Amino acid sequence: MIGLESAVAERNFRLLYIVRSSLCWTIMFQLESVKWSFLVLLGISIFICSIIYLKARTSYAPTALSPLTCRPFLDNCQALPNTSSYTRWQRMECLDITYFDGPLICYRMQADLHFIMEPLSTEEANYPLAFIITIHKELEMFVRLLRAIYAPQNIYCIHVDVKAPEKFKTSVRRLADCFPNVFLASVGERVTYGGFSRLKADINCMEDLLKSPIKWKKVINLCGQDFPIKSNLELIRYMQEAEWRDINMTPGIKQPEYIQYRTQMQHIEVNGDYVASKGIRKDPPPHNLQIYFGTAYYSLTRAFVEYVLNSSMAQDLLEWSRDTYSPDEHYWVTLNHVKEAPGSNINGGWEGDIRAIKWKDQEGTVHHGCNGRYVRDICIYGTEDIPWIIEKNSMFANKFEITDSLEALDCLENWHRHKVLQQAVVPIQSSWHLAIEVNVSSAITMG
Incomplete structure (x- = not known):
C-alpha cells in the first residue's frame, strides 16, 4: 500500500513538473516573442529615422562644389612642401563665380567657398x-582675398x-549679406585713380566702422589686387x-621736391577717368603743416x-587735399607726423613692411625683375615671383589679376x-582646406 502511494505521488510530481515546465517555456516563449517584436520594431524605427536623417543631410548639409570645375594644381608651385616623394597636393577648391547667379544659401556658400567661420585662437x-x-572689378579676385583674410571676430567694410x-555690385552685396561682419560702405564714390575720391572712399568706410559694435583695435586698407602674406x-x-x-604704420618721408607739384597745383577729376592739373597754384597747407609723401596703405589705431x-x-587738411593729386599718398602720413595725433610716429620714415611690391625702377636692387608684366611700373606677379613674395614676408603683396x-x-x-591652418589651435574642419596632400596613386585616381 505504501509502495502504491509512493508511485502515485511520484507520478503526480512528474505531472506537476511537466506542467510547470510547459508553463515556464510558454511564458518564456511569449516573453522572447515580445522581445524580438520589440527589437524588430526598434530596428524598423532606426531604419526610418536614418532614411529621414540622410535625406535631410543630403538636402541641407554643406557640400563641396563639383570637382569637375577644378583646375589641376600646379606642379611648379614649390610653396607647398611635400612630406614624401610619393605624395602631391590635390586641389579641394573649385571656385566658380557663376555660383552667385543662382539661389544663395549662406551657410552652404560659406562651406563651399571654404570660409573659416570661427576664431583660430x-x-x-x-x-x-x-x-x-x-x-571695382574681378569678383573672383575679391572672393579669394576676402576668404583669405576673413575671421568672424573681425569687421570688413567693402567700398x-x-x-x-551692376552685376558686380549685386554679387558683392549678396556675398556680404551672408556675413554679419561684412558690409558695403553706406556712401559710395565714383573713384578716379589718383583722385580725391579714392581717399574719400576710405573716409566713408571709417565713419561706418566706428558705428560698428565690434571694438576693433586697428584698421588696414586694401585694394582688390592685394593678397595677404601674413x-x-x-x-x-x-x-x-x-x-x-x-602706433600707426604709415610709411613715408617729407615730400621730395620732384613730387611737390602734386600739392602745389590744383587738380580736378575728369569724368571719373583721370586727374588733370588746372594750372592754378594752391594756397599753402593749413595750420602750417609739413606735407609728407608715402604709401596710400596703412595700419591705423582706432583712436x-x-x-x-x-x-x-x-578736417582742414582733408578739405585742402580735395584738389591735390593722389591725396591718399600724403594725407595719412602727414597726419601721422602731427604730435597731437593718437599713435603718431613723428620720427617715422619708410619703416613698416605693409606691401611687397616690385617697382620697375627698383629692378636690380630690391628685386631681380618681374616674371609677370609691369602695369604703371608695378609688377603683376607671375608664378616665379612667389618665392620672392614669401621671402619678403610683408603684410600683403600687390598686385595680382x-x-x-x-x-x-x-x-x-x-x-x-x-x-x-598649421597655426590654428582649434580642430580643423574639412571645408577649411583648399588643398590636401594625397598619395600619387590616389591623386591620379581622383584626377
Missing part, C-alpha cells in the same frame, strides 16, 4: 581687426566703385611688436581714426591657407 579672438577693401557694373595671427603679432604697439574724423586739423596672375595666385593662396 584666443589671441586672435581678443584682438579684432577692421579692414577697408576698395574694389564698391559707383561706376562698377596670417591673421601674424598680422596681430606684427602690429603688437614694441615698435608698432599703439587715430577717431582723430581723423573729429579733429579740426584733420585673375587674367594674368591666376596660377601665381593659386600658388600663394594655397601656401597661405596651409600656413593659417
Whole structure:
C-alpha cells in the first residue's frame, strides 16, 4: 500500500513538473516573442529615422562644389612642401563665380567657398581687426582675398566703385549679406585713380566702422589686387611688436621736391577717368603743416581714426587735399607726423613692411625683375615671383589679376591657407582646406 502511494505521488510530481515546465517555456516563449517584436520594431524605427536623417543631410548639409570645375594644381608651385616623394597636393577648391547667379544659401556658400567661420585662437579672438577693401572689378579676385583674410571676430567694410557694373555690385552685396561682419560702405564714390575720391572712399568706410559694435583695435586698407602674406595671427603679432604697439604704420618721408607739384597745383577729376592739373597754384597747407609723401596703405589705431574724423586739423587738411593729386599718398602720413595725433610716429620714415611690391625702377636692387608684366611700373606677379613674395614676408603683396596672375595666385593662396591652418589651435574642419596632400596613386585616381 505504501509502495502504491509512493508511485502515485511520484507520478503526480512528474505531472506537476511537466506542467510547470510547459508553463515556464510558454511564458518564456511569449516573453522572447515580445522581445524580438520589440527589437524588430526598434530596428524598423532606426531604419526610418536614418532614411529621414540622410535625406535631410543630403538636402541641407554643406557640400563641396563639383570637382569637375577644378583646375589641376600646379606642379611648379614649390610653396607647398611635400612630406614624401610619393605624395602631391590635390586641389579641394573649385571656385566658380557663376555660383552667385543662382539661389544663395549662406551657410552652404560659406562651406563651399571654404570660409573659416570661427576664431583660430584666443589671441586672435581678443584682438579684432577692421579692414577697408576698395574694389571695382574681378569678383573672383575679391572672393579669394576676402576668404583669405576673413575671421568672424573681425569687421570688413567693402567700398564698391559707383561706376562698377551692376552685376558686380549685386554679387558683392549678396556675398556680404551672408556675413554679419561684412558690409558695403553706406556712401559710395565714383573713384578716379589718383583722385580725391579714392581717399574719400576710405573716409566713408571709417565713419561706418566706428558705428560698428565690434571694438576693433586697428584698421588696414586694401585694394582688390592685394593678397595677404601674413596670417591673421601674424598680422596681430606684427602690429603688437614694441615698435608698432599703439602706433600707426604709415610709411613715408617729407615730400621730395620732384613730387611737390602734386600739392602745389590744383587738380580736378575728369569724368571719373583721370586727374588733370588746372594750372592754378594752391594756397599753402593749413595750420602750417609739413606735407609728407608715402604709401596710400596703412595700419591705423582706432583712436587715430577717431582723430581723423573729429579733429579740426584733420578736417582742414582733408578739405585742402580735395584738389591735390593722389591725396591718399600724403594725407595719412602727414597726419601721422602731427604730435597731437593718437599713435603718431613723428620720427617715422619708410619703416613698416605693409606691401611687397616690385617697382620697375627698383629692378636690380630690391628685386631681380618681374616674371609677370609691369602695369604703371608695378609688377603683376607671375608664378616665379612667389618665392620672392614669401621671402619678403610683408603684410600683403600687390598686385595680382585673375587674367594674368591666376596660377601665381593659386600658388600663394594655397601656401597661405596651409600656413593659417598649421597655426590654428582649434580642430580643423574639412571645408577649411583648399588643398590636401594625397598619395600619387590616389591623386591620379581622383584626377
